[in-house]
Amino acid sequence: MGQVADNLVMVQERIAVACRRAGRAADEVKLVVVTKTHPAEVIARAVAAGADRLGENYVQEAARKKPQVGGKAQWHFIGHLQTNKAKQAVELFDVIETMDRLKLGRELDRRCRAAGRDSLDVLVQVNVSGEESKSGGSPDETGALIDELAALPRLRVRGLMTMPPWFDDPEDARPYFRRLRELRDRLAAGRPGLDELSMGMSGDFEVAIEEGATIVRVGTAIFGARCVAARA
Ligand SMILES: *Cc1c(COP(=O)(O)O)cnc(C)c1O
Numbered sequence: 068m069g070q071v072a073d074n075l076v077m078v079q080e081r082i083a084v085a086c087r088r089a090g091r092a093a094d095e096v097k098l099v100v101v102t103k104t105h106p107a108e109v110i111a112r113a114v115a116a117g118a119d120r121l122g123e124n125y126v127q128e129a130a131r132k133k134p135q136v137g138g139k140a141q142w143h144f145i146g147h148l149q150t151n152k153a154k155q156a157v158e159l160f161d162v163i164e165t166m167d168r169l170k171l172g173r174e175l176d177r178r179c180r181a182a183g184r185d186s187l188d189v190l191v192q193v194n195v196s197g198e199e200s201k202s203g204g205s206p207d208e209t210g211a212l213i214d215e216l217a218a219l220p221r222l223r224v225r226g227l228m229t230m231p232p233w234f235d236d237p238e239d240a241r242p243y244f245r246r247l248r249e250l251r252d253r254l255a256a257g258r259p260g261l262d263e264l265s266m267g268m269s270g271d272f273e274v275a276i277e278e279g280a281t282i283v284r285v286g287t288a289i290f291g292a293r294c295v296a297a298r299a
Pocket of ligand 1: 103124230285287
């Protein structure tokens with residue numbers, strides 16, 4: 068097995084250990100392997116080693132690499148999605164994790180209909196820290212946005228996603244993960260299907276799992292440092 072396959076197995080084991088520590092079943096947590104900047108042949112190695120969900124931040128980059136990667140993995144969009152990229156996003160992605168505004172939701176719904184696609188899973192991105200540099204809506208407005216999106220016939224709102232501020236010590240991210248879980252728990256009352264919590268990256272996914280993550284998004288711990296030159 069190569070380095071990428073070894074790293075993937077190690078991350079899967081760390082997920083299992085964190086689940087056990089938290090009294091959760093290992094299959095409650097889905098791993099999105101974040102592939103941004105990495106070339107298709109390296110991603111294909113991860114898929115061959117069992118990666119079944121891939122995460123990309125740029126529509127163009129995914130369009131270029133997806134045909135070369137092949138396989139049956141689900142593709143998650145985890146970057147900022149411009150409305151004018153909605154058509155391509157509908158063609159390429161199984162899940163949009165960064166839904167942050169109604170206008171984008173309307174456009175995705177319209178593009179699904181045009182493409183004959185029945186449904187598209189989305190997560191609503193929440194800015195739990197209130198930092199201006201972070202994307203996502205405010206926690207106070209999340210319920211209203213979910214209800215507006217739920218009224219669009221082709222979008223299925225499956226849960227919430229967040230990116231806390233960056234810390235050296237992953238313990239410092241814990242309060243933000245907890246805040247997202249508490250928000251989900253509050254909003255899930257009366258909104259069936261709001262199950263997913265996408266939170267936790269290479270540096271802090273174990274803490275996120277302890278706080279209830281159902282999806283973790285991990286790149287560097289599997290592929291090493293990002294390749295700046297590979298971006299389209
Ligand atoms: C890049 C990225 C990740 C993965 O980060 P790593 O630290 O490389 O694991 C996760 N989520 C989002 C939204 C990202 O942009």
